[in-house]
Amino acid sequence: MNDSADMFGDTPPEDERDDTQPSAEELEEAGQSALFEPEALPWKQDDEPAKAAPEPVPAKEPEQDMTAPERALTAPESDTAVAVSEVAQPYRVLARKYRPQTFSELIGQDAMVRTLANAIERDRLAHAFLMTGVRGVGKTSTARLIAKALNCIGPDGQGGPTIDPCGKCEPCIAIAEGRHIDVIEMDAASHTGVDDVREIIEAVRYAAVSARYKIYIIDEVHMLSRNAFNALLKTLEEPPAHVKFLFATTEVDKLPVTVLSRTQRFDLRRIPTPMLQQHFASICRQERVEAEDEALAMVAAAAEGSVRDGLSILDQAIAHADLNEGGTVTAERVRDMLGLSDKTAQRALFGAVLEGDAKALLDAIARQYSLGVEPLALLRGAMDLTHKITVAQVGGSAEDAPTLEERQAIEEWAGRLSAAQLHRLWQLLLKGYDEVRQAPDPLVATQMALLRVMHASNMPDPGQLARTLQDMATNGIAVAPAPSGDAVASGAPSATAPVAVQAPPVHWQDLVDQVEHSGQLRAWQMMRDWVRVISLKSGELIFTLAPGMPDDPTGLLREALFQATGERWQVERGEGEGSPSLREVKEAEKAAEERKIREAPLVMAAFEAFPGAQLVDESDTLKSDTKWSRSA
Ligand SMILES: [Zn+2]
Numbered sequence: 046m047n048d049s050a051d052m053f054g055d056t057p058p059e060d061e062r063d064d065t066q067p068s069a070e071e072l073e074e075a076g077q078s079a080l081f082e083p084e085a086l087p088w089k090q091d092d093e094p095a096k097a098a099p100e101p102v103p104a105k106e107p108e109q110d111m112t113a114p115e116r117a118l119t120a121p122e123s124d125t126a127v128a129v130s131e132v133a134q135p136y137r138v139l140a141r142k143y144r145p146q147t148f149s150e151l152i153g154q155d156a157m158v159r160t161l162a163n164a165i166e167r168d169r170l171a172h173a174f175l176m177t178g179v180r181g182v183g184k185t186s187t188a189r190l191i192a193k194a195l196n197c198i199g200p201d202g203q204g205g206p207t208i209d210p211c212g213k214c215e216p217c218i219a220i221a222e223g224r225h226i227d228v229i230e231m232d233a234a235s236h237t238g239v240d241d242v243r244e245i246i247e248a249v250r251y252a253a254v255s256a257r258y259k260i261y262i263i264d265e266v267h268m269l270s271r272n273a274f275n276a277l278l279k280t281l282e283e284p285p286a287h288v289k290f291l292f293a294t295t296e297v298d299k300l301p302v303t304v305l306s307r308t309q310r311f312d313l314r315r316i317p318t319p320m321l322q323q324h325f326a327s328i329c330r331q332e333r334v335e336a337e338d339e340a341l342a343m344v345a346a347a348a349e350g351s352v353r354d355g356l357s358i359l360d361q362a363i364a365h366a367d368l369n370e371g372g373t374v375t376a377e378r379v380r381d382m383l384g385l386s387d388k389t390a391q392r393a394l395f396g397a398v399l400e401g402d403a404k405a406l407l408d409a410i411a412r413q414y415s416l417g418v419e420p421l422a423l424l425r426g427a428m429d430l431t432h433k434i435t436v437a438q439v440g441g442s443a444e445d446a447p448t449l450e451e452r453q454a455i456e457e458w459a460g461r462l463s464a465a466q467l468h469r470l471w472q473l474l475l476k477g478y479d480e481v482r483q484a485p486d487p488l489v490a491t492q493m494a495l496l497r498v499m500h501a502s503n504m505p506d507p508g509q510l511a512r513t514l515q516d517m518a519t520n521g522i523a524v525a526p527a528p529s530g531d532a533v534a535s536g537a538p539s540a541t542a543p544v545a546v547q548a549p550p551v552h553w554q555d556l557v558d559q560v561e562h563s564g565q566l567r568a569w570q571m572m573r574d575w576v577r578v579i580s581l582k583s584g585e586l587i588f589t590l591a592p593g594m595p596d597d598p599t600g601l602l603r604e605a606l607f608q609a610t611g612e613r614w615q616v617e618r619g620e621g622e623g624s625p626s627l628r629e630v631k632e633a634e635k636a637a638e639e640r641k642i643r644e645a646p647l648v649m650a651a652f653e654a655f656p657g658a659q660l661v662d663e664s665d666t667l668k669s670d671t672k673w674s675r676s677a
Pocket residue numbers: 196197198199200210211212213214215216217218
């Protein structure tokens with residue numbers, strides 16, 4: 046390789062060239078495999094575009110109304126290299142071997158590719174691009190593709206920038222191999238200093254040696270020091286026409302606004318699990334490896350949106366399969382590898398929880414544990430099912446369920462469980478998950494947590510429970526003394542309520558009643574709900590207002606008291622806290638009562654079982670409604 050291309054010395058050269066020249070035998074074999082596997086193959090290993098395929102590919106036609114880049118994304122690719130990997134050659138990890146060489150091979154980033162295609166077509170390319178996204182979504186791959194797209198000269202040496210780089214011309218090949226003299230890659234993680242950047246800035250002044258554009262790819266650009274950014278800024282403001290910057294970062298928030306504003310930003314999406322699964326399936330076909338759908342679904346789920354992570358897992362799975370199962374990647378093996386729980390076993394466990402079968406539940410846990418499944422994964426599996434059932438219930442599809450059995454089970458549960466039950470299950474499982482994570486013995490914690498979920502799912506729902514408690518209270522098996530309506534009406538602090546607030550003087554309640562009886566309901570409501578009495582004596586009321594009342598009721602009150610009592614009142618707003626309003630007293634009493642009820646052993650058990658449950662006292666709501674509205 047050419048050392049000068051790698052000015053920072055640590056960019057590993059891409060070793061891609063060995064796939065580009067398939068032999069006649071390989072071509073033939075590939076052609077055959079294309080006939081037998083018409084769906085395989087959007088992922089070839091050389092750079093040959095679809096239109097140059099040496100043989101017709103019997104695959105689906107692209108839709109008529111697609112735009113060019115869309116077509117590029119869906120077009121069946123040439124298959125000449127399918128079997129190339131069979132030739133004896135040093136093993137390369139999948140992530141590297143299947144690094145996308147064209148935009149059509151880049152999965153899950155359609156929006157970005159479309160934008161880029163438009164920019165190229167209209168010759169409106171930015172000076173600097175920023176690729177953001179989580180690790181492994183293809184930021185550096187994209188950067189290299191853009192470098193190719195900008196510098197490709199086509200097989201005949203006459204082409205211009207294109208969204209569909211040919212992969213055959215010298216620039217394309219050199220860039221794929223990481224040895225193009227004008228495409229400089231730098232890892233900002235290890236070159237954070239201003240000197241590193243200065244080196245670039247110096248070099249920027251000189252024209253590209255052989256390519257159309259001099260391209261700087263700076264990975265993890267957020268790692269650059271502030272000085273380095275500042276040094277870079279001037280160049281970014283007015284870069285020479287022959288220079289392009291391609292930045293990649295996982296942490297876009299750490300970039301200075303000045304840099305963000307000078308770059309065209311592409312947010313690379315996390316790749317959806319079903320798409321990853323498809324991708325991995327196609328790679329397995331190319332690798333001539335049998336893989337169960339469920340196995341690939343597990344790999345895809347574990348990849349969490351990252352192609353690279355998924356491919357490393359797949360690498361391992363294939364290695365395992367070679368040793369044991371005659372080359373087939375089985376769900377069982379992947380499960381072992383990832384410490385995941387079997388979907389069937391997961392459903393059995395979930396079923397045991399819902400049926401309230403404690404023995405079956407403990408058996409299921411023990412069986413999974415002995416198979417090496419992490420206890421935490423059991424709760425995660427149950428949560429995953431709960432989520433899928435909930436989604437299915439609101440009309441979402443259970444599409445990412447890998448098997449028909451799972452889809453059926455999910456749909457059946459979706460029909461049987463109520464939305465409230467599902468939300469309760471979720472809360473309980475989430476709580477259990479946290480406990481298990483912190484527990485010194487995760488297995489024991491898992492047993493306890495799942496048993497609790499099971500018992501709770503057999504309990505009456507919280508509304509029913511509250512009614513039962515109310516009955517108990519009125520029938521004398523009191524968990525808390527029932528509040529006496531008279532105590533509230535007379536304004537005396539309730540004996541049962543350890544409230545910090547003090548009720549206003551007794552005759553305030555009388556005065557309020559008088560205003561009510563005089564039919565001045567607006568004033569009455571104001572006095573009841575908002576007025577906090579600071580001092581009250583015959584003919585004089587000094588008050589303040591509970592927070593949240595914007596109007597000044599002084600005039601209203603003065604008039605109302607005159608009407609109600611036949612006396613002139615001095616009514617003033619004063620400084621200070623005042624006694625809580627009658628409504629506030631009532632609410633405080635209710636809260637205290639609720640606290641009492643909550644402290645009763647049975648209720649505590651209920652709240653333990655239903656975290657986040659609310660105490661709703663229906664009869665009390667009724668009572669207070671009738672009281673407050675009796676003359677309204
Ligand atoms: Zn090219």
